[in-house]
Amino acid sequence: MSNRLHEIIAQISVLHNDFIKNKKIEDADIIVDELLKQEEDLRDHYLKLLLQYYFQQNDLSNVKKILLLGYKFDITFDDVQLAFCKIKNNDENVIEFFDDSIVFIKDKNIKKPLHKIYDYYNLDDSNRVNLEQAVDVLRKNRYICSFVYKHPELSYSKFFLNEDLLESLKRDLPYLLK
Numbered sequence: 001m002s003n004r005l006h007e008i009i010a011q012i013s014v015l016h017n018d019f020i021k022n023k024k025i026e027d028a029d030i031i032v033d034e035l036l037k038q039e040e041d042l043r044d045h046y047l048k049l050l051l052q053y054y055f056q057q058n059d060l061s062n063v064k065k066i067l068l069l070g071y072k073f074d075i076t077f078d079d080v081q082l083a084f085c086k087i088k089n090n091d092e093n094v095i096e097f098f099d100d101s102i103v104f105i106k107d108k109n110i111k112k113p114l115h116k117i118y119d120y121y122n123l124d125d126s127n128r129v130n131l132e133q134a135v136d137v138l139r140k141n142r143y144i145c146s147f148v149y150k151h152p153e154l155s156y157s158k159f160f161l162n163e164d165l166l167e168s169l170k171r172d173l174p175y176l177l178k
Contacts, residue, residue, distance in 0.1 A: 004041070011038075012046045016053075028054070028065040047071045055079055055094050058086035063094055075101055080138070081113035085120045087130055095134040103140045110147045111154070118156035135160075142169060146176040 015038075019025040024034070031050065035043045051066040052073045080102060083094045095102055117138070121131050138144055139162040148157040149166055169176055 008042050008045050011042055012049065015046060016049075025053075026062075028062040032065070032069070044071075048073050052079060055098075056082040056086075058083045058094050060092060060094050060097055063097070075105055077105060077107045077110055077113040080105070081116045084117050084131070084134055084138075087134060088127065090130050093134055095137050099137050102137050103142075105141060106143055110144060111151075114144065114147070114156055114160060115154075118159060121159075140165065142173065142176060145169060149177055 019031055024030045028050070032047075035046060047066055047069065048071050051063065051071050054062040054066060055073070055075065056079055075098065080095060087093050121128060121135065139160055142165060144160055145162050145165045146169060148154065148160045151157055
C-alpha cells in the first residue's frame with residue numbers, strides 16, 4: 001500500500017470522527033463544502049465511503065445528495081442488513097430506493113445478514129408494516145432465493161423464499177440451485 005493511501009485512510013478517519021462529533025455528518029452538503037478544501041483523491045475516497053455510511057444509516061436524503069455528485073459503491077448484504085435494521089417508519093428507505101440494485105446484489109455473505117434481517121423483522125410487531133416493502137425487495141433477489149432454497153433447515157428460509165422466482169430459476173438458471 002502506498003504511503004499516500006495510508007495518509008488518505010488516516011485523514012478519512014480523522015475527518016469522519018470529527019464530522020460525527022460535531023454532528024456535521026447529518027448534512028452531506030456541509031461535508032461536501034468542507035471537503036472542497038481537501039485534495040481531490042481524499043475527497044473522492046471519502047465521498048464513496050460516506051455514501052456507503054449513509055446507506056447503512058438508512059439516510060435517504062443524504063444518499064441522494066452524494067449520488068447527485070456521481071458517486072456510487074458496491075452494495076453488500078451486510079450494508080442491506082444495517083440499513084434494514086434502521087427502518088423505523090413508513091418513509092421511503094434506501095432499500096426501496098435502490099430496488100434494482102438490491103435485486104441484483106451478488107454476494108456470498110448471505111446467511112448472517114439474512115438472519116439479522118429476519119430477527120429485526122420479528123422484533124417489533126408494530127414496525128413490521130414499515131418493513132414489508134423492503135422485505136419484498138429482498139425476496140426478489142435470485143441469490144437470496146437460491147440460498148434459502150438450498151438451506152431449508154434455516155428458520156428464515158421459508159420467510160424469504162419467493163416461489164415464483166424459484167420456478168423461474170429452476171427453468172432459466174438451474175445452476176444457481178445446485
